[in-house]
Each structure stands twice: as C-alpha cells, then as structure tokens.
Amino acid sequence: MPTTPPISHYKDETQDILDKEIDKEIGNAQVSEQTPELKVLPVKKPEKKPTNASNIVSAFRQKLSSSTTPIELPGLGKTVEFKEISTREQKEMSKVALQSNSRPDIMYCTMVSLINELAADKDFDIRELTEFERIQVTLNLQQMNKINPEIKYTCSQCGKETTYKLDTAKMLRNFTKTFKPEQEFKIENGNRTFVFNAGWSKCGLVEDFFKNYYKKYDNQSKAIKESIDNMSQIEYMLMFLKSVTLVENSDPDDKLTANLEEMTYGERCQIIDSIPQSVLFDENVGVISKIIKHYIEPMQAVFKYKDCPFCGAEQDGAVASLADFLGG
Numbered sequence: 001m002p003t004t005p006p007i008s009h010y011k012d013e014t015q016d017i018l019d020k021e022i023d024k025e026i027g028n029a030q031v032s033e034q035t036p037e038l039k040v041l042p043v044k045k046p047e048k049k050p051t052n053a054s055n056i057v058s059a060f061r062q063k064l065s066s067s068t069t070p071i072e073l074p075g076l077g078k079t080v081e082f083k084e085i086s087t088r089e090q091k092e093m094s095k096v097a098l099q100s101n102s103r104p105d106i107m108y109c110t111m112v113s114l115i116n117e118l119a120a121d122k123d124f125d126i127r128e129l130t131e132f133e134r135i136q137v138t139l140n141l142q143q144m145n146k147i148n149p150e151i152k153y154t155c156s157q158c159g160k161e162t163t164y165k166l167d168t169a170k171m172l173r174n175f176t177k178t179f180k181p182e183q184e185f186k187i188e189n190g191n192r193t194f195v196f197n198a199g200w201s202k203c204g205l206v207e208d209f210f211k212n213y214y215k216k217y218d219n220q221s222k223a224i225k226e227s228i229d230n231m232s233q234i235e236y237m238l239m240f241l242k243s244v245t246l247v248e249n250s251d252p253d254d255k256l257t258a259n260l261e262e263m264t265y266g267e268r269c270q271i272i273d274s275i276p277q278s279v280l281f282d283e284n285v286g287v288i289s290k291i292i293k294h295y296i297e298p299m300q301a302v303f304k305y306k307d308c309p310f311c312g313a314e315q316d317g318a319v320a321s322l323a324d325f326l327g328g
C-alpha cells in the first residue's frame with residue numbers, strides 16, 4: 001500500500017508569502033520549528049541566574065507530546081492513544097486547506113497522515129481501518145481537541161446567511177448509531193444475477209481513489225473541476241462495493257467472483273466499468289441506490305445542516321468535506 005507523504009509535502013514552496021500572512025495573523029512565534037537556532041547566549045551578568053531556553057523548549061515539547069487520550073476503535077477491538085493536535089499541526093491544516101482551496105483529495109490525504117502522526121502507537125495505520133472508523137476517529141479528535149467548527153450557509157429559501165456551529169460530540173454519538181455491517185444486494189440483469197457484497201471500505205482504498213481520481217484535476221476550467229467534484233461523490237459510493245459475483249440464472253453453479261477488496265484501485269475500476277450501467281445506476285434497482293439508502297443517507301442525516309432559523313426552511317446541504325470539519 002502506498003504511503004501518504006507527510007503534511008508538509010502538500011506545502012507549495014512558492015507560498016512563503018501566504019505563510020507569512022497566516023503567521024502574522026495568528027501570531028506565530030515560530031518557536032517549535034526553530035529550536036536549533038535558539039542558542040543560549042553567554043551570560044555576561046554574573047548576578048543573574050543562567051537560563052537555558054533550549055532545554056526548556058525541548059522539555060516543554062516532550063512533556064506535551066507524551067500526554068495522550070485513548071480513543072476506542074471497535075474494528076481493532078482495542079483503544080489507541082492519541083496526542084492532542086498541536087498549534088503547529090492546526091496551522092499546517094489551515095494552510096493546506098487555504099492553499100489547496102480545500103480540494104477533497106488533498107484534505108483527505110492530509111487528514112489521514114495527521115491521524116497517523118497523532119497516534120502514539122507507531123504501528124497504528126488508519127488506512128487499515130474502515131472509512132467508518134476514520135470518520136469516528138476524526139470526530140473523536142475534534143471532540144478531544146475542542147474543535148467545534150462553524151459553517152456558514154445561505155438559506156435556499158429566504159437567502160439569509162446563517163452560521164451553524166457543529167456539535168461534534170452529538171455528531172459522533174449519532175454517527176456511531178448509523179453503523180451497518182456488510183450487506184448482500186442481488187440485481188437481476190437478463191440471464192444473469194449480479195450479487196454484490198457492500199460495506200464500509202478500508203480508508204486506504206478511499207485514499208488511493210482520491211489520489212487517482214484527482215490526477216486529472218489540475219489545469220482544468222472551473223466548470224470541469226465542479227463536475228469532477230460531483231462525479232467523485234458517485235465514485236466514493238462505488239468504494240462501498242467489496243465483491244461482485246456473476247451468476248448464470250440457467251445454472252446457479254456457474255459463478256464468477258471478483259473480490260474487489262483484494263484488487264488495486266485500477267483493477268477495481270476495470271471490473272466496475274465492465275458492468276452494465278443500469279446494474280449500478282438504475283434509480284430504483286441499481287446497486288448505488290441501495291448503497292445510498294443503507295449507508296449514505298443515514299450518514300447525511302447526521303451531518304445535515306440545521307433548518308434555517310429565520311424561515312424554518314429545510315436545508316439541502318450537509319457537512320461535506322474535511323475542510324468543513326476542521327474549520328479550514
């Protein structure tokens with residue numbers, strides 16, 4: 001499985017000016033990144049006690065990075081200790097969000113590598129867990145770090161702007177309740193039946209999907225970027241397919257199974273692309289409609305915006321991206 005580069009990978013070197021602007025705005029003292037330069041000058045006045053700033057800096061950092069909070073991970077059957085998000089990491093996330101214009105692939109990969117950096121157990125890899133657990137960990141980390149981002153939206157009915165503060169503790173409780181195990185969906189198609197196994201995919205696969213899918217994003221027009229963003233939501237749903245079996249109706253023993261979970265992202269795509277489109281996308285009987293009903297809608301209900309406080313109109317939007325989550 002390919003490894004995710006560290007957060008700093010996504011920093012554009014030409015963004016120095018932007019960095020400085022952000023640093024100015026949030027009053028970055030740059031202590032943590034410049035430790036080696038903080039050399040103690042020789043003390044000239046003997047009446048003053050000698051201080052050792054660099055020792056204090058490293059003792060400070062060591063002490064703060066060694067305190068952790070456990071997060072329960074049902075998929076692993078254990079709890080994992082996580083460090084709190086430091087100010088430096090939070091700034092880094094904000095920079096990545098700003099510089100990438102909250103591109104879903106970059107935000108996703110950055111979040112995944114941040115989760116791995118925060119885990120105290122270095123053998124831990126969020127990519128091995130399911131996407132359901134990745135969302136749980138994200139909500140847990142927000143709660144632990146007291147991040148309750150605000151989301152601004154404009155009411156589709158009265159046009160007034162509302163600021164909605166996310167309640168991550170409540171979202172975590174409600175999201176956890178939506179868990180559904182793997183399900184089997186049978187779809188008839190002519191002389192064959194397609195039997196799909198569906199469920200929450202591994203986070204690593206979703207990461208591979210984002211990395212591959214957004215390769216064609218750069219240098220595109222705004223309209224094309226928008227359609228790539230829209231299409232990526234359908235592609236995300238296809239990640240819920242774990243295996244597909246073709247059964248000949250005339251002879252139920254004549255079966256061919258593709259275990260999508262064991263394939264690379266590219267191999268998966270080749271299998272999925274060969275399936276008749278109605279089997280996947282038919283509004284009523286297609287497998288995507290079943291994934292939406294069983295997995296996507298319950299999740300959207302948790303992350304849905306509140307109704308407009310001015311006119312009471314129901315809002316269509318949901319907390320869509322990690323940028324929303326992190327207040328990027």
Ligand SMILES: [Zn+2]
Nearest residue numbers: 155158308311
């Ligand atoms: Zn309204």
